[in-house]
Amino acid sequence: MACTPQESVIFAATSIQPTAIKHDVGTLNAMTAFQTDQTKVLSGAGTVGYCFTKPATTNVNCLDVGDGPAMLVRPISVSWAIAANTNGGKSLYRAVSKNGVQISNDEIAAGVNDMQLTYLLSGATSFVDANAVAGQWGTVDAIKLVLTLQPEAGALTTGDRKGTGGQLLTRTVSSTISIRNRKDIRG
Structure with missing residues (x-):
């Protein structure tokens, strides 16, 4: 599960590497990819991904989601x-x-x-x-x-x-x- 104080999503990891965790888009409720910029449209489908970090610049709109630090945890x-x-x-x-x-x-x-x-x-x-x-x-x-x-x-x-x-x-x-x-x- 990836979560911030504002949002969480459960996903199935397909690959765990030292600097990246990849997941299968469409698995469980992670229907779109994780991203840091909510203004970008993914896959040409008009959808945006889950935003888990605060935007680096003021002109990037993250819809106020992801202001807190993101954490990855194994659900129990x-x-x-x-x-x-x-x-x-x-x-x-x-x-x-x-x-x-x-x-x-x-x-x-x-x-x-x-x-x-x-x-x-x-x-x-x-x-x-x-x-x-x-x-x-x-x-x-x-x-x-x-x-x-x-x-x-x-x-x-x-x-x-x-x-x-x-x-x-x-x-x-x-x-x-x-x-x-x-x-x-x-x-």
Whole structure:
């Protein structure tokens, strides 16, 4: 996968050399070549490529894509879950798999008691759960993540963990994440 903070593309490498990685145009979602100048038309088809570097001169239009540094990464499978931890509470865990085999399961944040994900389908005005998405995963434009946090026993005293009513303090945090390849960033 090649990506910047603004854009990403998954491609199949056909040749990896010390100074170049070549890919098969049309493989996966890399339908056009990578380039640094968005003003050039490729293959006479009226299409432009993915721009992953900032233009070197002010008269080159890169459509504000590629302002950040580009990175090449090998995609891996990551799953997130809430599970019991060694302190008697719950934590957020991240499991990484490579070639179908789990290679790590790391505790990311203690005190995360619940995680809810909802999805915004293209053209919709409200988020829905995974069951309502069914076979429409290719039309998901955004994800809403909601985490419920509670303090754990350990370094904190009972007074630090419980509110004035004697109940464990609970906080909910949320974030909405836009899926950048689904947004029309080219205007």
